[in-house]
Amino acid sequence: MRKESDRGSANASVAHWWHQRLTAVALIPLGLWLAFALTGVDVASHAAFVAWISEPLTAILLGLLAVAGTYHSWLGVQVVLEDYVTHPRRLRVSLLLSLIAHLVVLAAGLFAILRVALGVA
């Protein structure tokens, strides 16, 4: 007979659901801010783009967007993979690859923001 624990921790599911909603709520103002801020920047000019990222408010909001965005994306991709990758080992590999990919995007984004904001580039 299957044990109850075979379905995973109920706490983990609740945390997943809750974190997905928390990041969703955070991404409403952050996403709208980015969309509207970008219309006011000459994005084809390196100097103008770098000057915009270097503003403290821009750097902070971009950093928060990177964290909330990649976390929300990781949670969402996990649900899609769990629904459509039926083979258990392939599922585990896909979930691991998704985690690595999201960590790489987050690290690259934060590194780039910090480097520009601190005036290295």
Added chain:
Amino acid sequence: MNQATDAPRRPLSPHLQVYRWGITNSLSILHRATGLVLSLGLVVLAIWLLAAASGPGVFAALMTVYGSVWFKLPLAGIVFSFFYHLANGVRHLVWDAGRGFSHAAIRGGGIAVVAVALIATAAYVAVGMC
């Protein structure tokens, strides 16, 4: 499948082909599809920031791709995905609060979300990408 399982067997959604297609499930699947497009959008954004952090030469090289004509359609797709996922995400949060479950609210909300996404996308593309 009859193979030995070593992972938890949680209840899953059925595959796409079993559904009778209507507005409600189409919009639900579009929420997932636009979410995946936005995951790729994060990659596009990260590469853009990295190029900016790598100096004017690298940035100019990347902008020959990001600024090119054939990149406009994928970019418009990301913009539409952003506005659709945002608007429909708000609808999901309303549902999570236990509201908006009447037949009229679900149908009307779905139509409103698509209208908002299309209008916002058109306006944004007109202002920002021409």
